[in-house]
Amino acid sequence: MPADPAAHDVWDVGAGYDAYIGRWSRLVAREVVAWLGAAPHGRWLDAGCGTGALGDAVAALAAPEVVVGLDRSMGFVAHARARTGARRAFAAADAQALPVRDGAFDAVVSGLVLNFVAEPARMVAELTRAARPGAAVALYVWDYAAGMEYVRRFWDAARALDPAAAALDEAVRFPLCAPGPLAALLEGAGLGSVEVRAVEVPTVFRDFAECWAPFLAGQGPAPAYAASLPEDRRAALREAFRATLPVSADGTIALRARAWAARGAR
Template identity: 35%
Template sequence: MTHIEGAQVGPATQTPFDASERRAWAGRAAAYAAGFGRLCAYTVPRLLDAAGVTAGIRLLDAGTGTGAAAVAALDRGAEVVAVDAEPDMVRAAAAAAPEAAVRLAALPQLPFPDGAFDATVGNFVLNHVGRPRAALAELRRVTRPGGRIALTIWAAPPAPGQALLGRAVRAAGVPRPPDVPALAPEDDFPRTAEGFAELLRAAGGLGGVRCSALSWGHRTTVEEWWRGPAAGVATIGRVVTSQGPVVTERIRRHVVALAEEFAEPGGRRPGQLVLPHTALLAVGRVAER
């Protein structure tokens, strides 16, 4: 049975970055699932392993998106609660994971009591919040003492495949629109293994923190890789579509040209690419009281 519950996403906790993220993802669950969603799903098995997700575990999947981690956790026999800040993502996740309890909620304010979950995961969710430290503190609050928190983010500098779209935007001479703010400097942190681990350590109340890099070649096509940005998905999509169809087409031509260096030799489909990506996976255990 599918459970979809609403929760007030408090505007008082939103930064300009959070508001921009809401605009970037609004109504784009299907476009995300068809492209970037496949990419982001790669880290899910390792994420669940790090969190110790097994049968009977009560798990929170924060920033579930279209539900890849929730589905995988259900397959392991976990009891899953999933949240996302975007209603379209909530609907998609509920359809993909009908045995999960899926709710509309945004970090850093979750509608759960202290210690409600045995483990918490967030697959790239910290890339999309304006106050990562506050978000991490909230995840720690809702995870029981002794429970694990496992999170992924994209590494910086980005791997070559991840940088492809940004390179095309720069080659086309397209600036970042003023209504697409970057994370405030005081809220940012180094997107390195040590920087991510230190973020968890500095949160307090987390022990045994460790962080590792996950690298892989994402197989896609030029057409599929372009589909998400052209539909306005994520921050890069807002940049790509910010100046109208003529400029969007100019960026697309640069994507096609730059993608040639990632062509898979002997690829089975025209335009087959292998795009190198690197993510960081960090895990910590909530201290016993």
């Protein structure tokens, strides 16, 4: 097992990501965009756009002039570009060094990216720099410690079988995914009127097969950990994970996912 937990942060295959986290991110994205209440016909920047979930919500709800999506993963950029339409532009770029001029955007957003960059404060400073004076800057991250049940139950099962898995658990690795640290980051970047709120969405699986399959796609820390195990240990983890789940009489599995969303004004 790699000594560096970040070695398990695999983000490249769009379809695998959407099956794992992307479909739930879409639900959160709509809540966040509606919360911002930005004026129509604006220029939006989606930093760390991934497969395009947040930009989709902007296009559907905010009547933008354009949404520019930037992501470090060429695979994600290609996936997003292939499935989106007009008023969208994409490029490969690091959220910690945005290739945009100061004050170029009327709203700057980022979904599920902050905890995966080496320097979160630098990223928030870049988001702030890209926003025009008075513009909204917003981001959201999963509540890995308690609110993201799907991932939480996986790591609880993994840690019970393998104490070394604790070092890979997002709840341990990403303590900034909480209201206090998020507010402090935005305020430290000079943003005003900072607010943090919880956004909860349902994560319902039709059966255990659908629930387990995303952990085999290798996209993200938990799936990458599962993929790294020999078959016998992966099978043991699968059954330990299954035992934690609330399975209904019809076989469906209903969980909840909570994200923390933060916003401020430049």
